[in-house]
Amino acid sequence: MSAEELGFDPTLKKKKKKVVSEAPSASASPAPEKESLDDLFAGAKKKKKKTKAKKEATDDNDNTDELTESFEGLKLKKKKKKKGSKASESADFEKALAAAGVQEEDSGKLYDERQKETFIPYITLLDRFYDVLREKNPEMAGGQHQKLKIPPPEVARDGNKKTVFVNVQVIAHVLQRNPEHLIQYLFAELGTSGSIDGEKRLVIKGRFQAKNIESVLRRYIQEYVICKTCKSMNTELKRESTNRLHFIVCKACGSTKSVSSIKTGYQAHIGANRRKRV
Amino acid sequence: MSNIQNLKSFDPFADSGDVETQPTNYIHIRIQQRNGRKTLTTVTGVPEEYDLKKILKVLKKDFACNGNIAKDPEVGSVIQLQGDQRLKVMQFLVKQLGMQKKNIKIHGF
Ligand SMILES: [Zn+2]
Numbered sequence: 001m002s003a004e005e006l007g008f009d010p011t012l013k014k015k016k017k018k019v020v021s022e023a024p025s026a027s028a029s030p031a032p033e034k035e036s037l038d039d040l041f042a043g044a045k046k047k048k049k050k051t052k053a054k055k056e057a058t059d060d061n062d063n064t065d066e067l068t069e070s071f072e073g074l075k076l077k078k079k080k081k082k083k084g085s086k087a088s089e090s091a092d093f094e095k096a097l098a099a100a101g102v103q104e105e106d107s108g109k110l111y112d113e114r115q116k117e118t119f120i121p122y123i124t125l126l127d128r129f130y131d132v133l134r135e136k137n138p139e140m141a142g143g144q145h146q147k148l149k150i151p152p153p154e155v156a157r158d159g160n161k162k163t164v165f166v167n168v169q170v171i172a173h174v175l176q177r178n179p180e181h182l183i184q185y186l187f188a189e190l191g192t193s194g195s196i197d198g199e200k201r202l203v204i205k206g207r208f209q210a211k212n213i214e215s216v217l218r219r220y221i222q223e224y225v226i227c228k229t230c231k232s233m234n235t236e237l238k239r240e241s242t243n244r245l246h247f248i249v250c251k252a253c254g255s256t257k258s259v260s261s262i263k264t265g266y267q268a269h270i271g272a273n274r275r276k277r278v
Numbered sequence: 279m280s281n282i283q284n285l286k287s288f289d290p291f292a293d294s295g296d297v298e299t300q301p302t303n304y305i306h307i308r309i310q311q312r313n314g315r316k317t318l319t320t321v322t323g324v325p326e327e328y329d330l331k332k333i334l335k336v337l338k339k340d341f342a343c344n345g346n347i348a349k350d351p352e353v354g355s356v357i358q359l360q361g362d363q364r365l366k367v368m369q370f371l372v373k374q375l376g377m378q379k380k381n382i383k384i385h386g387f
Contacts, residue, residue, distance in 0.1 A: 268320055268358055
């Protein structure tokens, strides 16, 4: 819109920064290995910034998109990339190993040859770095958090008036939440009650479709699972015994945020109870 | 006893009276299933200064549904409407009564 608004846009600032940090890395790419290693870290920072800026620019919409992705069980983007560069990576690694071996045996003799062999293109080094990073520390890789694969809710009808939510336990487990907490939320949001049957499935009073349950699940995830700081779903819900508050503790970035407890809210007395109660 | 007047003049933790900082008074719009396909929409947390009876009258006419006002010891007066009127109620509250969307919470599926 207006120029003023653009000026306040945090993404713009980030972009500017990025351009600045890009310049040295580009010029230094053909430099010796030590320096290019430093560059790799600079590159990591740079990439992170980029993705962060992207994240910030696309807010809640993006979030729900990600949820959709995880519900549909899409494969990780990272994995695809990994496959492509795997072959070249191992080859490079062998090369590097061989070079290192040579270096230890006789340092001065094969100097020229070694230099020829140790030259690895910057891009390959970068790929290798990211592969290692992803393997050892997936949360850090490019700021791209690991996408949880949430199975779609399986819903069955129990007679005419009840709905069975078959895989509550599995979903609660994937979300790293106590099933009871999730169930409490479901009941509060759907304005109903229910029970757990012998197979640990959830029997809900009332008729609900899978898409209904899914939309409630989405809201649960938004409110009680996703880290508000880094949008990771790898979080824990902890209860502080001193103040009886619940906190989301992020396993990716370590941030904590308090969340409100689940309130059932007002429930109208329906049917036979209605007249007796008042 | 502190006699330092300066410190008494301003309490940073005092209630500023700013509505923005008190998100507790949400208006909740909920849905409940009744027998069969029938549903019930409940609206709680509408500020006391509004005349609920008048609102209900307009809502009933606008949405062509029945409704009533229930008294609840915890949340006060509750507007109940037959059917799923959640989105329509929210639009009404925002457009006709000038309430802020962020203070309205819609529950349910
Ligand atoms: Zn986090």
